[in-house]
Amino acid sequence: MVEIKDLGQHVGETVTVAGWVETTRSHGKVAFVVLRDGTGLAQCVLVKKQVSEATWEAHGLATQESAVSVTGEVRADDRAPGGYELGVTEMTVTGQAAEYPIQPKEHGVDFLLDHRHLWLRSSMQRSGLRVRAEVEQAIHDFFYGRGFVRIDTPILTGSIGEHAGTLFSTDYFGEKAYLAQTGQLYVEAACPAFRKVYCFGPTFRAEKSKTRRHLTEFWMVEPEVAFADSEDNMRLQEDFVSYLVERALERCPEELEILERDTSRIEHVKPPFPRISYTDAVTRLQAKGSEIQWGDDLGAGDEAVLTEDYDLPVFVANYPKEAKAFYMKENPEDTRTVLCDDLLAPEGYGEIIGGSQREDDLDRLLERIREEQLPEEAYSWYLDLRRYGTFPHSGFGLGVERTVAWITGRHHIRELIPFPRLMNRLFP
RNA sequence: UCCGGGGUAGCUCAGUUGGUUAGAGCAUCUGACUGUUAAUCAGAGGGUCGUGGGUUCGAGUCCCACCCCCGGAGCCA
Numbered sequence: 001m002v003e004i005k006d007l008g009q010h011v012g013e014t015v016t017v018a019g020w021v022e023t024t025r026s027h028g029k030v031a032f033v034v035l036r037d038g039t040g041l042a043q044c045v046l047v048k049k050q051v052s053e054a055t056w057e058a059h060g061l062a063t064q065e066s067a068v069s070v071t072g073e074v075r076a077d078d079r080a081p082g083g084y085e086l087g088v089t090e091m092t093v094t095g096q097a098a099e100y101p102i103q104p105k106e107h108g109v110d111f112l113l114d115h116r117h118l119w120l121r122s123s124m125q126r127s128g129l130r131v132r133a134e135v136e137q138a139i140h141d142f143f144y145g146r147g148f149v150r151i152d153t154p155i156l157t158g159s160i161g162e163h164a165g166t167l168f169s170t171d172y173f174g175e176k177a178y179l180a181q182t183g184q185l186y187v188e189a190a191c192p193a194f195r196k197v198y199c200f201g202p203t204f205r206a207e208k209s210k211t212r213r214h215l216t217e218f219w220m221v222e223p224e225v226a227f228a229d230s231e232d233n234m235r236l237q238e239d240f241v242s243y244l245v246e247r248a249l250e251r252c253p254e255e256l257e258i259l260e261r262d263t264s265r266i267e268h269v270k271p272p273f274p275r276i277s278y279t280d281a282v283t284r285l286q287a288k289g290s291e292i293q294w295g296d297d298l299g300a301g302d303e304a305v306l307t308e309d310y311d312l313p314v315f316v317a318n319y320p321k322e323a324k325a326f327y328m329k330e331n332p333e334d335t336r337t338v339l340c341d342d343l344l345a346p347e348g349y350g351e352i353i354g355g356s357q358r359e360d361d362l363d364r365l366l367e368r369i370r371e372e373q374l375p376e377e378a379y380s381w382y383l384d385l386r387r388y389g390t391f392p393h394s395g396f397g398l399g400v401e402r403t404v405a406w407i408t409g410r411h412h413i414r415e416l417i418p419f420p421r422l423m424n425r426l427f428p
Numbered sequence: 429u430c431c432g433g434g435g436u437a438g439c440u441c442a443g444u445u446g447g448u449u450a451g452a453g454c455a456u457c458u459g460a461c462u463g464u465u466a467a468u469c470a471g472a473g474g475g476u477c478g479u480g481g482g483u484u485c486g487a488g489u490c491c492c493a494c495c496c497c498c499g500g501a502g503c504c505a
Contacts, residue, residue, distance in 0.1 A: 030462040104466045399505030
C-alpha cells in the first residue's frame with residue numbers, strides 16, 4: 001500500500017491507497033472521489049466503462065468519511081488537487097459512514113465541540129494539531145540540545161503550587177489530593193541532581209474562566225536552571241520562543257498556509273525581545289489614559305495596550321510582590337518587587353510565559369509562605385531545598401496552547417488541543 | 429460571580445406592527461449529465477420554534493420564571 005504523500009514517486013504505476021472519503025462528485029458516467037489517508041489528499045477518477053460493476057456501484061456507497069480502498073494508475077494531472085490523481089480500476093468500501101454531521105460549510109462552535117472526535121478530521125484542525133505536535137517536538141529538541149534532563153512531575157499531588165482556590169481536588173484513599181497546577185516545585189527539587197531540567201505535561205486550573213485564552217486542562221513546559229538569575233532566565237526564554245517559531249515556519253509551511261496565517265507577522269521573531277519593567281509599564285499605561293495604580297496587576301486591556309507598540313513578544317519584568325507567587329525572589333534594587341517576568345505575545349494572544357528567579361533564602365521564603373497563609377507543613381520538603389545547599393535558580397512556564405494559537409494565528413486556544421477541557425465541557 | 433449576545437429542520441440562518449398551512453441554503457433520498465474542484469440542474473422527505481407558565485379570538489413574535497450556549501471581565505499559561 002502507498003501513502004498519498006508519495007504518489008509523485010509512482011507515476012505510471014498501479015498502486016493501492018486506503019483512506020477516508022472527503023467528497024464525491026458524480027456525473028453519470030464519470031465520478032470523482034477525493035480521498036484523505038492522513039498523509040494527503042488524492043483525487044480518484046472512476047470511468048463507468050472502465051471499471052467493474054461492483055466498483056462503479058461502490059462510489060455510490062462511498063458516503064462522506066467512509067473508509068475505502070482504491071487501486072488505480074497514478075498520473076499527473078493539473079486538474080487534480082495536489083497534482084496527481086488515481087485512474088481507478090478497483091474500489092471497495094471497507095467501512096461505510098452513516099450520514100456525516102460535519103459538512104464542508106460553516107458550523108457553530110458548540111456543535112463542533114460536541115463533535116470534536118470528528119472535527120479533528122477537518123483540514124484546519126488537522127493543520128493546527130500538526131503544528132502543535134511540531135512545536136512539542138521542538139520543545140524537546142531545544143532542551144535536549146542544551147543538555148537539559150526531562151523530569152516527569154506528578155499530576156496527583158498533596159502540596160499546593162500557587163493558589164488553593166483554583167485547584168481541582170479528588171479523593172485519594174480518604175485523603176484529599178489535588179491535580180497539579182504546576183510542576184515547578186518538583187523541577188526545583190531535581191535541579192541539584194541535574195542542574196538543568198524541565199517538565200512537560202498537563203496542568204489543571206479550576207478557574208471559572210470563559211475566554212479564548214483559557215482551558216481548565218492545558219499543557220505547560222517548565223524548565224528550571226541552577227545558578228541562573230532573572231536575566232539569564234529571560235535570555236533562555238527569548239531563545240526558546242524564537243526556536244519554536246522558527247521550527248513551525250520551517251517544518252509546517254503547508255499547515256500555516258491552510259490556516260491562512262500571515263507568516264510575515266512571525267518571521268522576524270528573534271532575540272532580543274523588548275523588556276520593560278512593571279513600574280515603567282504602569283507609567284506608560286497611565287500616560288495612555290489607563291486607571292492602573294502601582295501595585296495593581298496588569299489587566300487584559302493593559303496587556304493589549306503594552307503589546308500594540310511591538311511586533312515581537314514583550315517582557316514585563318519585576319512585578320509587585322503582592323501580585324505574584326510566594327516563591328519569587330525579592331528584587332534587591334526595589335524590595336517592593338520580585339525578580340520575575342511575564343512574556344506577552346503580540347496580536348492579543350496575551351501571556352505565554354510566566355517566569356521568575358526563585359527565593360533561595362530560607363527565612364525569606366518562610367516569611368512569604370506565612371504572609372500568604374499557606375499550609376507550612378505541605379511545603380516542608382520544598383523548604384528542605386533551601387536547607388541543604390541552597391543555590392540561585394530560575395525557571396519559567398510556557399503555555400503550549402497559547403503559544404501554538406499565536407504561531408498559527410487561530411483565534412481560540414481550544415482548537416489547538418485535541419480534546420479541550422473547558423469550564424462546561426468534559427465530553428467528548 | 430458580573431456585563432452583553434443568543435436558542436426556529438441533521439447543519440447554518442431568515443421570519444415584518446401578533447394573523448391563514450413557519451421558509452431558504454447546505455446535507456439526505458430519487459432522477460439527468462464523461463473532467464468535476466464546496467460541480468450543476470429537476471423533484472421529494474424532514475419542525476415539541478430551549479423549557480414551563482401567562483396575556484390574547486389568535487403567540488416563533490408580547491410578558492414572567494428557569495435551563496443551556498457564545499463573547500467579554502476578573503484570575504491565569
